[in-house]
Amino acid sequence: MVNQSELNKDEIGHWNRFVLENGGSFLQSFEWGEFQESVGRRVFRFTVPSSSAGADFGPLRQSFSEASEAMQAQFIENTIPVIKKKYWYCPKGPTMNRTIRGQEFRDRIKDLIDEVKKNLPPNVIFFRLGPEWEIKQGIEKNLESLGFKKLHYDIEPSQTLILDVTRNEEELLAQMHEKWRYNIRLAKRKGVKAKLTSCDDVNFAGYFEKFYRLVDTGTSERKSIKHHPREYYRKQLRINNPPTPLSKGGAGGLKIELFTAEYENKIIAANIVAIFGQRATYLHGATSSEHREVMSPHLLQWEQIREAKKQGCTEYDFWGIVNEHTIDKRKKSWEGFTRFKKGFGGQEVNYIGYWDWPLDKFWYAVYRGVQKFRR
Known part of the structure; x- marks a missing residue:
């Protein structure tokens, strides 16, 4: 995980450059994360190396500055009212390297799942992706096979x-x-x-x-x-x-x-x-x-x-x-x-919409049930 306090100006620029070069959204920009922190939310950033860089994420500085990234993801922590549990939300993200295709695409998403799980606090019951990946790319089956659940509504518009x-x-x-x-x-x-x-x-x-x-x-x-x-x-x-x-x-x-x-x-x-x-x-x-x-x-x-x-x-x-x-x-x-x-x-x-990866199946089922009733 990339810690904001560890990043210098060049590395912040590198973050944005990766998002832009790979067609990412302004919601994955470094500035949007800073804005979310200014309104009281915690922000967490991850980088995933390409297969050529090996499966090990390595030192934060090294993995962040090398030109071998496959993916970046900026998560915002949200609190669920009443039950006081939390979830992480990656708005219009993650951003995937344009060159990633096929099996490597699926493998890098799996790497992101593993890395996020290692860094989640115990009161986080799920994390959510909402990438700008188009329906015609046929990515949904990969997400389903990795355990993601399709959300029945949008956060930001998917069309x-x-x-x-x-x-x-x-x-x-x-x-x-x-x-x-x-x-x-x-x-x-x-x-x-x-x-x-x-x-x-x-x-x-x-x-x-x-x-x-x-x-x-x-x-x-x-x-x-x-x-x-x-x-x-x-x-x-x-x-x-x-x-x-x-x-x-x-x-x-x-x-x-x-x-x-x-x-x-x-x-x-x-x-x-x-x-x-x-x-x-x-x-x-x-x-x-x-x-x-x-x-x-x-x-x-x-x-x-x-x-x-x-x-x-x-x-x-x-x-x-x-x-x-x-x-x-x-x-x-x-x-x-x-x-x-x-x-x-x-x-x-x-776009393909919003996808949740449940960590606590009981509380996630409670959350989904309440959301279906409210919406």
């Missing part, structure tokens, strides 16, 4: 829409639904102004309060959407380690930005976007029930896409849709979100 933003703006507009292009033009004509702000902006505190007011009384009130406490969003928006391109020897870096849409001197929509490597992700959104006729969400989303292009991104992830692969109760309530996102174009991507 998403990814837009290729390497195209020029005219091409991006052309592939949208015509009504979406019209709504963007309409918002501009009506005087809606979209703005990017970040934690170092002198007016950030005011923008943040207006964003949270929308979260607390706008979207959530109308759609019964659960949201995080104020301080969770505030700390999230303090993540500001500008990404540097791998092509220029960069080591990644995660940046979280706040976008707002203003109409008649009032903020009526606001979104949070994460930028990690060459992917921007639309993470959170909030809208007012007022002035819906000016179509501010359409313009705001378009300006986020344009800003992603400016910052060197090649992909824009809309972070969640529903389709035939959706397995939980989101399907009905997310139909409107899905239509809105699909109007901008993009390619559907379907």
Whole structure:
């Protein structure tokens, strides 16, 4: 296991570089782990060497710095209410080396299981993986054979829409639904102004309060959407380690930005976007029930896409849709979100979902039973 206190700046950069080079998520970035610690959760990081490096994990420093890694995994410890047990969750992870295939793929997952089990505290009853591995890769049988249990719902969405933003703006507009292009033009004509702000902006505190007011009384009130406490969003928006391109020897870096849409001197929509490597992700959104006729969400989303292009991104992830692969109760309530996102174009991507490895079968059965009842 990699201990954060043991890592220097180069090794932190190495962690992010591995995630980026192998198509990993911002939720597996080092900065996301630091953010989770800032809100009171413990974070644990693991590296798994390739078969050529031998089965022994070796000294932490040596195994972490060599270019022979097969996998990295960042786990976040969560407490289960009432029963006071814990579980480890690897959000959108682990990240597997792109070159790993076939039997070695299965073997390296087995290595991760063994290493995690050796480091788990006794009150942890299971650990959970939620990798960005696509359904078409046929990985599910490997996980089942290793003792993983498929979760009957999603944590982060397993179905998403990814837009290729390497195209020029005219091409991006052309592939949208015509009504979406019209709504963007309409918002501009009506005087809606979209703005990017970040934690170092002198007016950030005011923008943040207006964003949270929308979260607390706008979207959530109308759609019964659960949201995080104020301080969770505030700390999230303090993540500001500008990404540097791998092509220029960069080591990644995660940046979280706040976008707002203003109409008649009032903020009526606001979104949070994460930028990690060459992917921007639309993470959170909030809208007012007022002035819906000016179509501010359409313009705001378009300006986020344009800003992603400016910052060197090649992909824009809309972070969640529903389709035939959706397995939980989101399907009905997310139909409107899905239509809105699909109007901008993009390619559907379907991941394998979430998988638990039980350690305490009794308490895990209790936990699953309660979750099925609640959901």
